[in-house]
Amino acid sequence: MLRRFFLECGNFDLVGNNTPVFFIRxxxxxxxxxxxxxxxxxTNIQEYWRILDYMSxxxxxxxxxxxxxxxxxxxxxxxxxxxFGVHTYTLVSKSGKVLFVKFHWKPxxxxxxxTDEEAKVVGGANHSHATKDxxxxxxxxxxxxxxxxxxxxxxxxEDKFDFDPLDVxxxxxxxxxxxxxxxxxxxxxxxDNFFNETEQLAFNPGLVVPGIYYSDDKLLQCRIFAYGDxxxxxxxxxxxxxxxxxxxxxHHNNHHxxxxxxxxxxxxxxxxxxxxDPVRCAEKAxxxxxxxTGIRTKCIIKKENNFKQPGDRYRxxxxxxxxxFVKRWVEILSEPRLTHEIRGIWISYWSQADRxxxxxxxxxxxxxxxx
Ligand code: HEM
Numbered sequence: 001m002l003r004r005f006f007l008e009c010g011n012f013d014l015v016g017n018n019t020p021v022f023f024i025r026x027x028x029x030x031x032x033x034x035x036x037x038x039x040x041x042x043t044n045i046q047e048y049w050r051i052l053d054y055m056s057x058x059x060x061x062x063x064x065x066x067x068x069x070x071x072x073x074x075x076x077x078x079x080x081x082x083x084f085g086v087h088t089y090t091l092v093s094k095s096g097k098v099l100f101v102k103f104h105w106k107p108x109x110x111x112x113x114x115t116d117e118e119a120k121v122v123g124g125a126n127h128s129h130a131t132k133d134x135x136x137x138x139x140x141x142x143x144x145x146x147x148x149x150x151x152x153x154x155x156x157x158e159d160k161f162d163f164d165p166l167d168v169x170x171x172x173x174x175x176x177x178x179x180x181x182x183x184x185x186x187x188x189x190x191x192d193n194f195f196n197e198t199e200q201l202a203f204n205p206g207l208v209v210p211g212i213y214y215s216d217d218k219l220l221q222c223r224i225f226a227y228g229d230x231x232x233x234x235x236x237x238x239x240x241x242x243x244x245x246x247x248x249x250x251h252h253n254n255h256h257x258x259x260x261x262x263x264x265x266x267x268x269x270x271x272x273x274x275x276x277d278p279v280r281c282a283e284k285a286x287x288x289x290x291x292x293t294g295i296r297t298k299c300i301i302k303k304e305n306n307f308k309q310p311g312d313r314y315r316x317x318x319x320x321x322x323x324x325f326v327k328r329w330v331e332i333l334s335e336p337r338l339t340h341e342i343r344g345i346w347i348s349y350w351s352q353a354d355r356x357x358x359x360x361x362x363x364x365x366x367x368x369x370x371x
Contacts, residue, residue, distance in 0.1 A: 001083030001105060002203045003185065006248040009282070013207040014103055015227070018075060019067035020084040022168045025060055025301070027222020049337035056345045060169040062310040062353060069328045070313075071113045071321060077133040079144040080112035087205070087220040088166050090213040091152065096286040100153040100165060100215060102172055104179060105146040116328075135190055144187045149179035155288075163305045166217040170309060197244050202231040210285030236260045252279055311353035326357065330364045343367055 005012040023033055036054035039046045055061045067073060075081040085103030092098050114122055122129050137144055151172050153165055163170045191197035204227035205220060214220055231239050237258035239245055254270045256263060269277040314322060329350070333343050347367055351358025362368060 001081065003083070003105070004201075004203060005209075007209050008249050009209045010247045010249060010251065011207050011245075012209045012212060013203045013205060014085050015203045015205045015223070016083050016085045016103070016105075018072075018081050018083060019064055020086060020102075020104070020171050021063045021067070022086060022219060023055065023061040023064045024058060025167050025169045025219055027219045027226070029058075030219075030222065030226075047335070047337070048332040049335045049342075052332065052335070052338055052346065053342055056342050056349075059306040059349050059352075060167075060304065062306060062349060063169055063171070063313065066310050066313045066325075069325055070317070071115075071324060072111065074114045074116070074119045075130075076112035076114050077130040079109055079134060079137055080107055082106060082111055083146065087168055087217050087223075088153075088215040089208070089220075090155075090215050090288050091150075092211055092213055092286050092288055094211075094286070096289070098155055098288045100155055100158070101212075102151045104149045104151070105185070106149060108145040108147060108184075116324075134187070138187055138190050146185045147181055148183040148185060150182050151177040151179060153177055162303065162308070164301050164303045166215055167301060167303070168217055168219045169306070196242075200235060200239070200242050200244055202227070202235060202239050202242075202245050204228055204231065210283075213287050216290075238262065307349070307352040310350075311357075314354050314357055322357070326360050326364070329361055333361065333365055340367070 001016045001018050003014045003016070005014070024030065032054060035041075036051050037046070040050060055065075072082070083105030088100050088102055090098055091101045126132060134144065151174070153172065158165055165172060206224040206228055208214065214224060235242070238256075238261050240255075241261070241263050254272060256265055256270065267277070272279065272281075314325065317325070329346075333346055343365060344367060347358050347362050347365070350361055
């Protein structure tokens with residue numbers, strides 16, 4: 001669920017997802033997540049034993065699994081899907097007042113999912129069914145719409161919770177930090193050249209505008225540089241000149257030349273500042289200030305709290321929804337290549353989230369829980 005805002009002051013990319021949380025909290029682990037999720041490099045087959053082996057080292061992934069293997073894990077189509085900015089960003093007023101913020105998109109036509117059986121039929125009949133649905137809805141004037149909500153937190157409250165608010169494996173409880181409506185997005189037009197407007201798109205969580213800034217979320221910090229890095233490789237160093245990526249507002253910088261430069265410039269001044277060139281800097285915008293003391297170190301965060309939110313979410317579901325979750329877990333934990341040890345770790349994790357969930361898994365898999 002990615003959204004780009006072409007604003008008067010530049011582009012803001014909200015490069016999000018349809019889950020509000022992510023598997024890991026430290027970006028250094030991202031290549032391993034991707035390797036584990038991708039097909040086996042030997043067989044080119046995606047295999048759950050590899051995924052569950054790797055993630056058995058990551059109890060912080062549990063809450064994300066509570067979206068992946070819940071009913072919302074198979075959205076009916078894009079129109080009926082929620083979206084989340086996932087990370088904590090920062091809102092900064094002109095006077096420098098700072099609030100932590102999370103972004104949420106809610107579809108006005110409601111959230112709808114496919115059952116596992118329906119998904120086989122719908123996806124089997126047309127593997128592009130969701131794209132077709134979106135296209136057809138827009139073509140017929142039934143424009144998909146999302147409301148945009150934010151949750152905000154005073155940074156002074158950062159330490160008041162039993163979890164770390166900048167930990168991307170956690171949600172912010174909506175009863176304490178309510179959703180506030182701030183806008184709406186209507187898709188009233190489709191692109192007319194897929195390659196130009198989709199293949200060559202380069203979304204980047206590093207693209208923010210005055211008033212919106214990053215937070216110290218460790219995963220976000222890695223994403224800030226990773227996207228531009230890959231895009232320079234994927235599309236070439238001048239990818240920001242492509243119409244789909246260039247800001248719509250007046251802008252001027254001295255980044256030019258390199259492969260595939262297609263911007264003709266006949267200026268003699270390509271440095272700043274210069275008495276020969278009247279170009280001015282954009283108006284200064286405040287960014288969050290924070291002083292730190294202490295030793296910079298690489299360590300596990302203090303409030304890991306990996307099991308409470310997954311347990312709360314599981315308990316919030318009706319019994320039939322819980323059953324479907326259990327069934328999906330029994331299915332993947334039954335993979336013959338999973339060892340007894342790995343199966344035991346997962347049962348122990350889910351038991352710590354919710355005792356009855358762990359017991360159900362253990363009894364259906366015929367394993368004795370180890371806690
Ligand atoms: C440290 C963790 C992460 C790293 C290093 C990372 C890195 C990347 C990179 C390099 C790409 C390819 C971009 C391109 O070729 O244009 C990508 C794509 C993407 N990532 Fe991440 N990612 C991370 C976590 C996440 C998370 C948490 C989300 C969701 C909130 C996410 C959502 C996406 C999306 C939606 C795309 C497709 C972007 C596009 O097509 O332009 N990623 N990621």
